[in-house]
Structure formats: structure tokens, C-alpha cells
Amino acid sequence: MACLSPLQLQKFQEDGFLVLEGFLSVDECEAMKQRIGEIVAEMDVPPHCRIEFSTQHEEQLRAQGSTNYFLSSGDKIRFFFEKGVLDNKGNFLVPPEKSVNKIGHALHAHDPVFRSVTHSPKVQALARSLGLQMPVVVQSMYIFKQPHFGGEASPHQDASFLYTEPLGRVLGMWLALEDATLENGCLWFIPGSHTSGVSRRMIRAPAGSWPATSFLGAEPDWDSSLFVPTPVQKGALVLIHGEVVHKSEQNLSDHSRQAYTFHLMEATGTVWSPENWLQPTAELPFPALYT
Numbered sequence: 001m002a003c004l005s006p007l008q009l010q011k012f013q014e015d016g017f018l019v020l021e022g023f024l025s026v027d028e029c030e031a032m033k034q035r036i037g038e039i040v041a042e043m044d045v046p047p048h049c050r051i052e053f054s055t056q057h058e059e060q061l062r063a064q065g066s067t068n069y070f071l072s073s074g075d076k077i078r079f080f081f082e083k084g085v086l087d088n089k090g091n092f093l094v095p096p097e098k099s100v101n102k103i104g105h106a107l108h109a110h111d112p113v114f115r116s117v118t119h120s121p122k123v124q125a126l127a128r129s130l131g132l133q134m135p136v137v138v139q140s141m142y143i144f145k146q147p148h149f150g151g152e153a154s155p156h157q158d159a160s161f162l163y164t165e166p167l168g169r170v171l172g173m174w175l176a177l178e179d180a181t182l183e184n185g186c187l188w189f190i191p192g193s194h195t196s197g198v199s200r201r202m203i204r205a206p207a208g209s210w211p212a213t214s215f216l217g218a219e220p221d222w223d224s225s226l227f228v229p230t231p232v233q234k235g236a237l238v239l240i241h242g243e244v245v246h247k248s249e250q251n252l253s254d255h256s257r258q259a260y261t262f263h264l265m266e267a268t269g270t271v272w273s274p275e276n277w278l279q280p281t282a283e284l285p286f287p288a289l290y291t
Contacts, residue, residue, distance in 0.1 A: 002122040002237075003129040012130075016194030016244030017187075019230060020126075023237035028117065029177045032260055035113040036142050040097050043079050050090035067212045071204070071277055073105050074139065075284035080104065082149055100144050101151060108140035108262050109284055118262055119291050123173065126237075127289055130171070133268045136286035138162060138170070139278055140262035145185050150251030152185070155222045159198050159242035162263055163273040167197060170242030174261040176232045183253040187238060187246055188227040194244040203275045213277055264289060 002023060004012070012018040048065025051058060069078065085099035086092060092099055107114040117123070118137060127135050139162070144150065162170045180186035200217035222245060232238060240246065242263075251257055265272065265286070272280070280286045 002126040004126065009130070012239055012241070015189070015191040016241040017189045017191070017230070017246070018239040019232055020237045020239070021233055022235050023122070024117075024175060024177075024235040026235065029175075029234055031113060032117065032142075032175075033177055033258060035111065036103070036258075037097070039077065039103065039111070040079075040100060043096065043100075045086070045090050045092075046079065049081070049086055052089045054088070064210070064212075071212055074278040075106050075109070075281045077107055077110050078104060082146060082151060084149075098146055101146070102141050102143045104141040105139040105278065106284060107142060107260075108137050109287060114140065114142075114260065117175070117260065119289060124290055126173075126239075127171075127264065130239075132171075132264065132266050132289070134266065135171075135264040135289040136267045137289055138263045138265050138272075138280075138286050140260070143257075143259045143261060145248070145251045145257035145259070147184075147251060147254050147256055150185055150257065152250040153246075153248045155190075155219060155227075155245055155247040157194075157198050157243050157245055158240065158263065160200050160219075161202050161277065162242065162265070163198070163201050163276055164242075164265060165271045165273065167243060168241075169266045169270040171264045171266075172238075172240035172242070172261060173264065174238040174240055174259055176234055176236045176238070177258040177260060178256060179234050180230075180232050180236075180257050180259070181253070181255075182229055182231055183251075184255050184257040185248045185251040185253075186229055186231040186257070187240075187248050188229050190222065190226045190245040191228055193226075194241040196243075198243060201273075201275070202277060204277045204279075 051062040108118040
């Protein structure tokens, strides 16, 4: 099973991230890619993308629709598009399967393929070897990182968006379903950057107020020389501490860099911030990882 050695555990605690190559088999990767292909083939373009905007008011309605679609996605399977792939009437300018930036944020709950990966015995064993007593799954995303225009992820800490008290209770598991290379936008980390708290927090405004989210604090202008590239092979798992600073560059290659990622929170003695954009709902309380 996927238990960490004392040395691996120490490295994770020092760096704030850890690569486990070969965590998934090729077949497991292919099953997820095939399933996501089916989900995309059945996808409907969200209504807010269909708002034709020519006036500022229409543009604002579309922006509000987009924000509401995102903010209510925590317990659903929803589609988020790359910039410039839809015209202003919501029609595709590129093939639909090449248009999606990510799918979130509850594949782990609503899709049997992704649920079984998320709760797999090896994921549970890994969480146990990290000392997690009562981990719950707070969100999941399928990230496409499309060839030629898969957008960058600017430097950030996951706990800015998934804030807890105390800190240090959120863990990302990032599964490479394709090779992640320097050319196609692999992850970059600042080793050891997970020990000084969070520099900013995204706060959700009370229902009905606008803007719907805002930031407390600001992301520092990180020295780019501090980042270490982390290319991995298909099937690798990257453990990501909630406060480690990481980023990925735009994908300028001919190959996508698909990944499935989900976040766990140690629920024992932890308060999930009521100001986080993502909240458990009556329909979907955060499910326990251990089955």
C-alpha cells in the first residue's frame, strides 16, 4: 500500500510537497481520461455563457452569472472554460473538448469513477500514513491544461481559498493523468514556504452583495528564482501542503497536461472558515475519506 517512509514524511514536512511517482497505474489514468471524455461529450454550455453582451449592463449580468455559477459549484459537476474559446453568444470557436479549462468541484461525490479513485485503498492508506484521523474531501477538480493556450496558475497557496483554523489542516492530492513537463506546464514550488501562514484570503461576501468575493491581504511578489520545477510522469501523485506556494506556467506545447486533484481537510479539531467561497451543503456535506 501507499504508506510513506519516515524519510518521505520528513521530506514532505520540510518542503511542503512530495512527489510519489507511479502511484496510479496507466490503466487507472486511462479510465479517468476516458470518463472525463464522456462527461465533456454530454456537457451543456452554462446559461451565463449564452448571455450575448454588447452593452455594459449585459456584460455585468454575464459576469454575475459566471460568478454565481462558480460560487454554487461546490456540490456539483460544472464546466469552466479557457479565455476566448466562446464567442459573445456562447458558441464554441474551438472544439468543445479543447475548450474546457477545468471541471469542478464535486466529481469526487457525483461520479463513480472519480469517487472510487478518491476513496481508493491506496489513497486511504496514504492519508493514514500522514497521520490524518478524520479526513474529509472538500473539493475536486479535473484540470485539462489544454495545448497552446492552457492558462497559467499564478503563484498561490491553496489555503488562501480553503482557509481553516488552525492552519495546516488542508492537503492537496494532485494526480498526473499525463506526463507533466517543463513545456506543458508542470507544477513549480517554493520548498519550505508552507511554514509562515497565508499571505491573503479569499472571502465570500454575504449573499446578494457585489462583488461576491474579495481578498484580504495580497499575494507577495515572489522571487521567481525561488521556485523549483516539478516535472512528473503520468501516474505520479504530488502531495501539496495547504500553505506551500506553488504555480504552473502556460502550456505552450502540443500536448495537454491533464490532472485530477482533490483536497482533504483533517476535520478533527478544525474549523472550516464560514467565509470560504466553498461551503458544505445539505445536499453534500464534506464526505469522510475513510470508508
